[in-house]
Amino acid sequence: MIGDNEEIERKKRGMSDAEEVREILGAVSKEIPSLIKGIIASVFSEEAGRNMGKAAAAFYKELKESGMPDEVAIKMTENYISVFTSLGDLMKKFTKGRERSTKTKKEIEEIVEEAVEEAIERGVSEKLGKEIERRVKKKLAEKGLLEEEEE
Amino acid sequence: MKITAIVKAGLHLIKLILNLGFLWLTLGWKVRKARKAFEEELMKGGIPKEVAKKLGKKYASIKNEIMREIRGSVWRMGR
Numbered sequence: 001m002i003g004d005n006e007e008i009e010r011k012k013r014g015m016s017d018a019e020e021v022r023e024i025l026g027a028v029s030k031e032i033p034s035l036i037k038g039i040i041a042s043v044f045s046e047e048a049g050r051n052m053g054k055a056a057a058a059f060y061k062e063l064k065e066s067g068m069p070d071e072v073a074i075k076m077t078e079n080y081i082s083v084f085t086s087l088g089d090l091m092k093k094f095t096k097g098r099e100r101s102t103k104t105k106k107e108i109e110e111i112v113e114e115a116v117e118e119a120i121e122r123g124v125s126e127k128l129g130k131e132i133e134r135r136v137k138k139k140l141a142e143k144g145l146l147e148e149e150e151e
Numbered sequence: 152m153k154i155t156a157i158v159k160a161g162l163h164l165i166k167l168i169l170n171l172g173f174l175w176l177t178l179g180w181k182v183r184k185a186r187k188a189f190e191e192e193l194m195k196g197g198i199p200k201e202v203a204k205k206l207g208k209k210y211a212s213i214k215n216e217i218m219r220e221i222r223g224s225v226w227r228m229g230r
Contacts, residue, residue: 018156025163033170040178043213049185050192056206057196064197074202081206 186211
């Protein structure tokens with residue numbers, strides 16, 4: 001139904017699929033390179049390198065002046081730099097976020113099932129156990145932590 | 152009309168690929184320049200040359216990390 005409406009809308013505008021693809025690619029070919037260029041320039045430019053170097057050197061100087069041993073000061077400066085350069089970690093988190101959330105949902109489900117099994121073993125009736133499990137899952141689904149089961 | 156649109160879409164795609172290729176090629180050069188400036192500043196701040204080189208290496212390693220992540224995400228999207 002929605003697809004039909006889109007088709008009608010497009011016909012109204014006198015646009016074909018090829019024209020739409022052309023428009024999308026036109027926008028993408030302009031925007032994506034400039035976006036990537038900006039990200040790269042914020043980390044890998046002469047000025048960015050100089051600023052990071054200045055900050056790291058000032059940090060090291062402070063540590064030395066406060067009487068920190070050489071090795072410790074260097075190690076701490078290394079850690080300080082890795083704070084600036086955690087872009088890779090950020091990307092990792094960003095790209096793996098979806099996988100992790102699926103894993104968490106499975107973990108929650110397993111925990112609920114285990115808890116119910118344990119309760120049944122301790123004398124709670126199976127019917128009551130299943131009812132509790134159903135309700136807990138429903139609550140979690142309401143909060144978006146689990147997908148709601150079809151009844 | 153349709154053929155013109157397809158040709159134009161193809162040209163945009165080629166432009167995009169060329170732009171990305173150019174960015175990828177110039178990235179190494181930019182990293183080298185940034186690393187050099189970074190090490191210079193560290194040495195000006197009193198950090199020994201060897202240590203500055205070591206820290207510079209760490210700074211430049213972000214490039215590999217970024218490239219690895221991009222490759223990984225493209226691979227994941229493909230699956």
